[in-house]
Amino acid sequence: MELKIVWLAILLLLYWAYCVFHGVKGAVQAHTTQSYFLADRGLSPNTFTLASTAMSLTAVFVVGHAGMIYRAGIPYSLLSLCVIAMALMGTLFTKRQWMLSKRFGYVTPGEMLAHYFESNLIRALVVLVALLFAIPFFGIQLAIGGWFLEILSDGAISISAGASLTALVIAVYAALGGLRGLAEIDAIHGVLILLVVVALGLITLHYAGGVETLNLTVQSFAQFKPDYIHLASGSQAFASSDSGGEIIWSGTLLLSIVIAFAGIQLTPGFSLMGFSSETTDAFVKQQLIVFAIIAGVVLIVFSTMQGVAGHLLGADLRLTHVQPALVNALMAEGLHGKDLMQLAGEQDMLIPQLLLVVQNSVPWLAVILLLGVLAGIHAGAVFVFAASAVVVRDGIAPFVKKKLDYRQQRVYTRICVFVLIAGALMFSNREHGSLIVTTALAGAYALQLLPALLAVCWWPWLTRPGCVTGMVIGVIAVTVTDPTGVEWFGIGAWNGWPWSIHAAVWGVACNMIIAILISAVSRNKVQKAHRLVFHRFLREHAGLSQSKKSLRILAWTMVLSWFYFAVGPGAVIGNQLWQIPANYPVWLSGLPSLWLWQWFCWAGGVYMIWFLACRMELSTAPHRKVIPLCEDIRELN
Helix, strand or coil, rough: CCCHHHHHHHHHHHHHHHHHHHHHHHHCCCCHHHHHHHHHHHHHHHHHHHHHHHHHHHHHHHHHHHHHHHHHHHHHHHHHHHHHHHHHHHHHHHHHHHHHHHCCCCCCCHHHHHHHHHCCCCHHHHHHHHHHHHEEEEEHHHHHHHHHHHHHHHCCCCCHHHHHHHHHHHHHHHEEEEEHHHHHHHHHHHHHHHHHHHHHHHHHHHHHCCHHHHHHHHHHHHHCCHHHHHCHHHHHHHHHHHHHHCCCHHHHHHHHHHHHHHHHCCCHHHHHHHHHHHCCCCHHHHHHHHHHHHHHHHHCCCCCHHHHHHHHHHCCCCCCHHHHHCCCCCHHHCCCCHHHCCCCCHHHHHHHHHHHHHHCCCCCHHHHHHHHHHHHHHHHHHHHHHHHHHHHHHHHHHHCCCCCCCCHHHHHHHHHHCCCCCCHHHHHHHCCCHHHHHHHHHHHHHHHHHHHHHHCCCCCCHHHHHHHHHHHHHHHHHHHHHHHHHHHCCCCCCCCCCHHHCHHHHHHHHHHHHHHHHHHHHHCHHHHHHHHHHHHHHHHHCCCCHHHHHHHHHHHHHHHHHHHCCHHHHHHHCCCCCCHHHHHCHHHHCCCCHHHHHHHHHHHHHHHHHHHHHHHHCCCCCCCCCCCCCCCHHHHC
16 A cells, blocks of 8 residues: 555544544533533634634635636635625624524524514524525535545545545534534634645745746736736626626626625524624634634735646646746646646646645645645534524424424434435535535525624614515525526526626625515514514613714725725726836736735725724624523523
C-alpha cells in the first residue's frame, strides 16, 4: 500500500473517531430537551463564535469559492464581500431572537413564529423551508467529500462510497450528541476552515511562482479575456440572460447572489445556535471580528490567490498555449491532459486537483489539508440537525402526536437526522449544479423566512395572513425562476434567473410585496395587541436610546449605499478607478483595479457592521436582564 494511502487512512480514522467521541460525549450530557436541542442554553462565547463561523463558511467557501474565481475571475471574487451581508443579517436578527427565545422558552424558530402569529400553519411552512434548504445544501457538500476521497485515494474509495462514509459518520455523531456535540466540533472546524484556506492560498501562490507571476497572469487575461478583470454592465448581463447564454457577472447578478447567501443566516440552524448562546457577548465578536474582519481578509486574499493561480498550474489549457513560459503544469498529470473545465465537476475540481499535487510531494500535508476541507463539509451538519428538530417539534408535535416527552422527541429527532442525511446523500448522487449555484438556491429558500422574522423582531404591522401567504408565494417564485425549476416545469416564458437576477431576489420580492399588501387589508386589533406584547418586551430590553434615534437615517443610508456600490450595479466604478488610463491594463500599485475596489468596500462594510452592531446596539447586551417565563414553550401550551 502506498504511503499516501496509509496517511489518508490513519488521519481520516482519527478525525472521524474524534467527531464520534464528541457525539457520544454530548449524548451522555443530554438529559433534557434544553440540553439536547440547545446545549442547556450555555454555549460559551468562544464556542458560539467559532461554530457560527464554521456554519457560515462550510465547504462552500473552502472549495466552491476559489473554483468560481478560477472560472469567472475578479468580478466573481467580489462575492467574498458576502461576509459583510451575512454579518448584517446576524446583527438584525440574532440578538432579538435570542432574547425572545430566552424569555418565552422557544427551542425552534417555528415555535417562535407560531406563538407570535398564533398559527400552526406557519410552523408547517418553517418545516418546508428547513427541508428545502438542508437537503440540497448538505447534499452538494457530501458530493464534494466523495470527490476528494476518490481523487486522493487513487480511486480506492469511489465517489459514492466516500460520500456515504462521510454521511454515516456525520449522521452518527449529529444524532447522538445534539447541538452541544455539534457546536463543540464546529468550534474546531471554524479554526480549521480558516487555516486551510490560508494554507491553500500560500501553497498555490508558491507553486505558481509568486505574486509577480500572478500579476503577469492577470494582465495577460486582460488582453484575451477582459471579462476576467471587469465587472459587466447590466445590459450585457441582461442580453446573455435573455439568450440563455453563459453567466455574465454583472453588479445586478452579484447583488442578487449575495442576498441569496445572506439568507443562510436566516435558517433554523442559525436560530438554534443563537438560542443556545449563554450570553449576547459573543454576537459582536462573531459578526464583526471573526467573520467580517478575519474571514473577510482570508477570502479576499487567499481564495483569490487559489482561483487566479490555478490557471498557472496546468488547469487552463488555453493559458498554457498562449503563455507557456508562465505555466508550471503540475496539475497536468492529474487532469490527464484535459482542461479543468472538461471534468465532471468543472471548477469545483480545482481544490481536489490542487490537493492531489500536494499529495504527490508531501502526502501527510495533503491529508491535513483534506481534514480542513472535511471540516467545511461537517460544519453543515448543524443545518440537518436543526431541520430534524424543526420536523419533530414543529411538524410531528403539533400535527401528529401532540404529547411528546423528551425521550420521544430525542428518538424522533435522531431518526429524522438519519432520514434527512439519507435524502441529502441521494441528492448528492444525482446531477446537480456547482457548489456555489446549488448553495445559492438553498439560501434562496431560506431567505423566504425574512418577512416573518422582520415581523417578529421589528415590524408589528405585518400580519399573519400577509406573512403566511407571502412565504408560500416566495417559495413558488424561487422555484419557477431558478434554472432547475424552469427546466423541470418546462417554462418557456423566461430563462432561469430572469433579467440576470437570482431566484432569491424574485422570491423575496414577491414575498415582501404580498406580505405588505395583505397585511394592509387584514388588520385585526386583537391579534395586533397580542403581537405588541413581544414588541414592548423588545423595546424595553433592547430599544434604541433617544439620543441615537436620529442615527437611524444614517444607518439606512449606509446600508443601502454599501450594497449598491460594493456588490451591486455601482461596483462597476471599480473597473477603472485605480487604472492608469493611458497604459491599460496597467494598474496603480500593479494590482487589478476591481480587486482594490473590493478592499475599499470591505473596509466600509466592516465599519458599517461596527456601526450597527455596537453604535446602534443591535448586537450588544440588552439594557435589562431577560427573565425567562419558562424553560420550554411547550410548558405554557
